[in-house]
Amino acid sequence: MRIGTRKSAMALAQTEEIARRLSAVAPGIEVEIVKFETTGDSDQTSKLLPHGGKGGAFVRQIRDAVLADQLHAAMHSLKDMPGNEDTPGLVIGATLSRDPPGDVLVLRSGLSIDEFKRSRGKGFKIGTNAVRRAAYARRLFPEIEIIHYRGAADTRVRKLDNAELQKLPGGGAVGPADALIMARSGLERVGLAARIAYEFPVTDMLPAVGQGIVAVECAAQDFQTRQTLSLIDDPAAHACADAADVADRIGAG
């Protein structure tokens, strides 16, 4: 089974997990992981909207390869899949059991969580590219400065640690950041869970639709692949994905 994925450390870890689970339930299956450098990976400066949002930036190229019969399946973080558009010819064949879905705060060296919370954000910069995280951060820390920040999970932490500036799409740069808001599951996948300084309760910061869920997409007509993927599908995660998708389409779409 040829499975396409982004080439980031987190995406590869997720795809290797799929391969492990498939091998456990379908002994003898051979999984080939095919790495893609998506538009969102190669362009580490721009906002994602010009690339078609997260779907255009991280998902479309791999989907196209499935539709062109170059892959049997595609691995996506469910939160990167656009919920407000139909995808003729494709279905989600499996969702893996959900990882902890929450968001966390990662701080630069020398900054304590107590100092950060006491400040209400005044004098500090949080790096994120997510509109949702930026809005919640302003709600929780009214005096915070939000700066545009791009890159895979491990890349963002490295930039924080090295006090690197983030290039801006129109020229110039911002930063360095004092803190990042990131997905707990992403940090865990790349072995950086020890960097979590604070976990936002979901009552303070709701995660994105599908956050913490890995989805495996395949061609709707490829019944052999669908049957194989169904062996690793987690019904509870699938139900979470369905409920959130419908709420997203109706309430926010």
Add this chain to the structure above:
Amino acid sequence: MSLTASVLDESGALFIEASRSGPADRPRELGRAVGLELLAKGAADIIERSRPA
């Protein structure tokens, strides 16, 4: 299962939340109920105001 969803503007000042529970074998109905509750509370107005120009 339970589902909580929210809509907020970029400043975080305008905030609407809806939360409901329902049977786990009917997730789409639960999602629909939460989505409609958000709309009833004024979500569409916040979304329209926040839409990129």
